[in-house]
Amino acid sequence: MTRLLGRLGGWCARHGGIVLALWVVVAAGLMGANLAFPSPTSNDASIPGTDAQRAHDLMKEGFGPGYDQGGSIQLLVYSPDGPLLEDKRKRAVEDAIASIRKVPHVDQVDTPFRRGGISSNLQIGVIGVRLEGQDPTKLAETTQTLSKAADPARAAGLEVVPADSSSPADKEIKTGPSEIIGVVCALLVLVFAFGTLVAAMVPIFAALVSVASGLGLIGLLGWVVDMPKQAGIMATMIGLGVGIDYALFLLSRHRRLLAQGVPVVESVRRTVASSGGAVVFAGGTVIIALSALLLAGFPLLATLGWVTGISVVAAVLTSITLVPALLGLLGHRVNALKVPGLRAAGSAGSGGGGWAGLGSWVARRPWRVLLASVVVLGALAAPALALKLGSLDEGYGTQGSDSRRAYELMATAFGPGSNGPLIVVAELPEKVKDAKDPLVKELKSAVGDVEGVAHVTDPKVNDSGRSVLLQAIPEYAPSDSRTVDVVHEVRKIALPGVDVHVGGKVAGLTDAGDRMAERTPLVIGVVVLLSALLLLFAFRAPVVAIKAAVMNLVSLGAAFGALALVFSVGLGSGLVGMDPPVSSSYLATVFFTVPIESYVPLMLFAVLFGLSMDYEVFLLTAVRQSYVRHGRNARAVAEGLGSTGRVITSAALIMVAVFVAFIAYPDALVKTFGVGLAVAIAVDATIIRGFLVPATMVLLGRANWWCPRWLDRLLPNLSVEGNEEDEEESATPAPRHREPAGV
Known part of the structure; x- marks a missing residue:
């Protein structure tokens, strides 16, 4: 694969004008078509085969207009x-x-x-x-x-x-200042990383073209599939982050080769052959993780998954084609417009500096670093035990909005449950004439006797006389966990021959939560297994593949811990821009709990697992290349961390800046993702990649790269390392001596 990517990179570098023009035409054409023919959006949360869906289907049968969604x-x-x-x-x-x-x-x-x-x-x-x-x-x-x-x-x-009847997550989310803030912050990080304005603009330009192409395609797909309203913002958030990061890794490698005197086109070829391969594998893990959401059994979540995957595919394609084209066109001018006071020579990852020293320090005391890292990560993940799932209602909507004001008026006039009535539809064993039938009266009485039901409306019999519809008003708000218990209790009503179904927003989200709990182990298992297999193909090392999957799960613990602290415990929910319920207490405007939608953890898991694997692939690639040269594991770990530490840190800072900028969105779902992604990436790029991964690799020694001969023969040759450019430095095989005590 590295040879194929190398040829692609070299061709793009030699024909930069053509590649650039093609990408501009594609991006402009897709975005122009999307703006000219804006597609409808739909947050249909229906789940085939659930009780709420059955109630919804029955509502369409003979109850007259207005009863369906x-x-x-x-x-x-x-x-x-x-x-x-x-x-x-x-x-x-x-x-x-x-x-x-x-x-x-x-x-x-x-x-x-x-x-x-x-x-x-x-x-x-x-x-x-x-x-x-x-x-x-x-x-x-x-x-x-x-x-x-x-x-x-x-x-x-x-x-x-x-x-x-929509929730805050249903509101149409329009792009705005958060994207601008994220891009500006990313540009500042790139300027400090590279020291030149031209180099800093290359990843920004490539990412913007990538995001524009992805958003245009997603918008047009809205004409043939139900497209969630969060699709565009999720694609923008992830697309900006990975698009800038992937271009950053390529550009860092290219500038280091230029500093070594390698000609421009040859440098681009080598860069795409090595770092480009890492980009393809890293993007592949993200796409695999997102695609696994198709197994969740929740159409809305599945669509969000593959739509976000489109933005990742666009980022990978621009990285291995548009970025090489830009580098070929710029030549040595990639180092132009130096910023005074900042180092402009070499690359953002050359030399290693402090990161190489950190790698050596970790290699000398791996056990102490391992134990300290586990303690810190355990403390960060501990609050995740308090994570509370639920459904958002308009009580958490933006202050001053019509929907928030209507919610408050309804709660004041008719009680909090009036904002989320349960739609009860019962199938009868025989035809009845009207609502005065004894069986219908018995049904109404049974629903009213359920604990937590405040009021039951008059029943309505459909045209066939075989179904009855009524509304049950709970005593609790839609976001209250006790309302879920009411849904379950109403469904347990047992009358001879009567099948009781409960629909409505709260019931639908209850079914979504139940489906998520049922399918979560399957999704996690598939993501971990496929990602580990992809790493096994890349590095031909079973221990490394398994360890990488475990490390990515560790970073998820920190993300869920942060979500629990901010939203479930309420330590700063007001600080991230959530509007609290009406209260006269100042503290209540800053510290209040907010439910997290039941499908958010699974979506967050898929996104984070894929993004965390990005940094793992780039770090392992560098460590593996060093190990192949001299065969000394501890030294290879230190050198790998030294050569990638600054680049990974810069990439992580960009990701964090982009995700934090999106916390400013008024949508609670976007805020949740912004907090979780920012914390997880920050922890992953520092504690996990800087301390935990190097410590475990030093302790494992040669076992890192062990592979049974039978397995080595079975695995396809998909090396991600791209060592062809290092052949002159490594003319002899790696030595087989025992690892010395030090580095």
Whole structure:
């Protein structure tokens, strides 16, 4: 593979203008098409085969318009100065209702002046609107149109706020300042790493082209598959990080070869043959980890996985084609525009410096370093035991938003559970005439007797008379873990011949959590096994492959520990920009708990495992190359850490800067990923790669590179090392002497 990559890199370096033009055309064309034909997005959280999905399917059968998902909208009306029943206010509300009825696709409008439609203090009412024939993907536009139609009520001094059934994670996330902040921070790190502006701009330009191409393709795919609204932001976050990192590794290697006097085209060829191979394998581990989410049994999560994988594929392709083309076009001008006061000669990884000293220091005391690293990592991971999963509701939405205000008004008027009603649909053993049938009454009574149910609405029988629909209002908020218990208890209702199903947002997320718990061991096992196999193909060393997989799992512990501290324990949730529930306490605005969506840990695992493997591949490549030259394990570990330490640190700083910048997004899901990814990458590039991995490799000695002969014969020749350029330095085989006591 290294020879093939070397030829590709050399060709791109010689034909840089053509490669650059092609990439610019591809990126501009895909983004232009995406902007000209924006595709719809959908956060459909349905899971085939679950009870919530069965309830949703039954809701479509004969209950009339508005009962299926996206078919109903609520408008909250609040009178701050007195009861809504006062004549002037009541007329204003009725005028608003008349105006709403004229909006296209409105089938029925329920007045707030009905039983259950107005609060006990008579100041808050709910206008219920049921739709027929409207496009479910345009729910936001329809909601705004209905809200505008209620202006007659606002003219009378009433507050009218639209509410919808989506969660904060459903809101459309638009790109903005976080990307700019991330790119600027990355540029600063690159300037300090390389000492020249031209060199610093190469990874930035390559990453931007990569992200633009990936986002354009993802946007167009939204026309043929249901595309989650978080897809673009997740692809941008990961694409920027890996795109800059991969280009950084290549550029560092190229500048070191240039400093040694290697001609430009030959330097690019060698760079792509060696570091390019590491990029391909590193990207492959990320893609494998993300692809394993297809086994989670959750379509939304699976789509987020492969969509994010597209951004990684784009990053790998630009790294092994566009970056070599840019390096060939620039030649020695890659070192132009030196920054005064910063080292501009050589590369960001040359010489080793302090990292080589650290490697030697670790090699002399591996046991002490190993024990200290385990203690520190254990302390970082310990809070993960407090990790609390749940569902986000609008109580954690952005302060001042319509959805947050509607949530608070509903909770004040009708209790917290009114923001997440349970849709109960029962299949009956025989046909009934109407809701007065004794069996229907018995069903309503049984649902109302469930502990945690505050109120049950009047039942509705479908056209066939074989299904009954009613709503159960829990006593608790949708994000409260006790609401999940209510879902399970309602499903346990046993009446002769009656099958009870529970749907709605809370029930759907409950099923998602159950499915995640069931499939998580499978996904983790597949990711670890396939990633270890890929490393085995790359380095032909079973011990190294197994150890790398274990080390990546260790960094995950630190990430989940940080998430638990910030969100589950609440130590700083306000500091990352989360808006707390209404409280008069100042401390409560900074320290409050936030539930983490049930599918987030599995998605975070896949992303982090792949990204952590990136640094493992680059470190192991350098260690292996040194070991092949002289056969001394401890010395090879020190040299490998010395040659890659500064580059890996720079890459990690870029990743952390990008992920921290995305914490500023108003979306709780993006904040969760930003915190988890930033902490995990920081820990991985320092404690794990700087101390734990070198210590274990020194202790394992020659066992690191041991491979049974039968296995060596079976493994394909996919070396990632690219040692052809080092043949002059290593004309004789590596010595077989015993490892000396020191370095």
